[in-house]
Amino acid sequence: MTFINYASREINCKIVYYGPGLCGKTTNLQYIYDSTAPQAKGKLISLATETDRTLFFDFMPLELGTVRGFKTRFHLYTVPGQVYYDASRKLILKGVDGVVFVADSQEERMDANIESLYNLEENLQSQGYNLIDIPYVLQLNKRDLPNVVPTEELAAELLRKSEPIFEATASQGVGVFDTLKAVAKQVLTELRKG
Amino acid sequence: MAETPIVIHEHQFQKMKTVMARLLVECAARVVFLVDRDGQPIAYHGDIGDMDTTSFSSLAAGNVAATSSMAKLIGEDVFPAVVHEGERESIFISVIGRSLLVVVFDERSTLGLVKLRTKKASYEVAAIFEDVVRDSEKQRVSENSFFAQITDDDIDSLFS
Numbered sequence: 001m002t003f004i005n006y007a008s009r010e011i012n013c014k015i016v017y018y019g020p021g022l023c024g025k026t027t028n029l030q031y032i033y034d035s036t037a038p039q040a041k042g043k044l045i046s047l048a049t050e051t052d053r054t055l056f057f058d059f060m061p062l063e064l065g066t067v068r069g070f071k072t073r074f075h076l077y078t079v080p081g082q083v084y085y086d087a088s089r090k091l092i093l094k095g096v097d098g099v100v101f102v103a104d105s106q107e108e109r110m111d112a113n114i115e116s117l118y119n120l121e122e123n124l125q126s127q128g129y130n131l132i133d134i135p136y137v138l139q140l141n142k143r144d145l146p147n148v149v150p151t152e153e154l155a156a157e158l159l160r161k162s163e164p165i166f167e168a169t170a171s172q173g174v175g176v177f178d179t180l181k182a183v184a185k186q187v188l189t190e191l192r193k194g
Numbered sequence: 195m196a197e198t199p200i201v202i203h204e205h206q207f208q209k210m211k212t213v214m215a216r217l218l219v220e221c222a223a224r225v226v227f228l229v230d231r232d233g234q235p236i237a238y239h240g241d242i243g244d245m246d247t248t249s250f251s252s253l254a255a256g257n258v259a260a261t262s263s264m265a266k267l268i269g270e271d272v273f274p275a276v277v278h279e280g281e282r283e284s285i286f287i288s289v290i291g292r293s294l295l296v297v298v299f300d301e302r303s304t305l306g307l308v309k310l311r312t313k314k315a316s317y318e319v320a321a322i323f324e325d326v327v328r329d330s331e332k333q334r335v336s337e338n339s340f341f342a343q344i345t346d347d348d349i350d351s352l353f354s
Binding site: 001002003004005006007008012014042043045047056057059061064065067068072073075087088091092094095128181184185188189191192193 | 197198199200201202203204207208230231232233234235236246248249252253256259260263341342343344348349350351352353
């Protein structure tokens with residue numbers, strides 16, 4: 001939920017990166033963190049297992065600049081992708097303002113993408129949201145790998161509304177900021193609508 | 195928008211700060227935070243040193259979210275407070291509706307004192323927050339809302 005503080009002149013919004021295990025959610029955040037000026041970001045917090053799989057969430061605050069004198073800060077979260085961490089995923093969706101679904105473009109991960117997207121829709125509903133109504137972007141990640149499903153096929157399976165789609169290779173930063181900009185823009189546009 | 199944005203006005207913010215400043219003195223705490231349950235930092239008062247307050251707020255909310263879910267799994271409705279006791283520094287988190295009052299204290303205070311003083315402050319914070327939520331709803335229906343004046347250029351300028 002967006003927080004607007006007139007005293008400190010700040011707008012705070014929450015964006016969640018969702019998707020199946022190992023699709024590149026943390027890699028998106030890591031690239032944003034590495035490419036952002038120190039004054040625009042806070043720490044990248046990663047609650048991960050010993051093997052670097054996200055256990056609870058990754059988090060980083062990102063300050064984009066000012067809108068009409070208000071500092072605009074986005075709180076970026078990832079969820080753990082593994083199926084058995086569903087309770088954690090539900091918690092992280094609380095108060096969400098915008099969602100990025102990171103799909104793994106590899107052929108063998110198609111079923112995992114579909115399952116995760118259904119899981120997102122279910123978990124949003126359990127928190128009182130509807131995917132159709134909230135700011136939402138679809139990212140097709142790992143486009144650099146040899147065994148990827150064509151974009152049209154992925155879109156046919158995963159598109160839920162007329163959401164923006166971005167092809168990405170998050171490990172090299174391709175498409176990472178385009179995705180972030182698209183979802184952030186939708187969140188601010190919603191704020192304007194009131 | 196998924197939910198009504200929460201809008202905190204100057205006078206409401208100052209009221210929160212006043213309650214927090216008094217609580218800080220009354221329980222000899224190091225710092226007091228007010229955090230939204232979804233992880234957004236609202237205000238703090240006291241000595242933060244070089245602490246990353248944004249990350250602290252997010253983790254406090256994550257902590258409460260996890261323990262609240264654990265409560266449900268064992269048949270409790272909610273844990274109204276969460277305590278972490280360290281060798282020197284300790285944390286007491288009081289759950290107040292949709293917000294959290296977080297007190298960081300050291301050996302100059304005691305858990306009993308912090309619990310006692312935080313209870314009273316919690317009622318005051320809850321009342322201020324109710325006021326904030328009510329005003330936020332009004333703000334949403336107001337056609338003259340400040341945010342309705344945001345233009346496409348304003349938004350685009352953030353990404354230039």
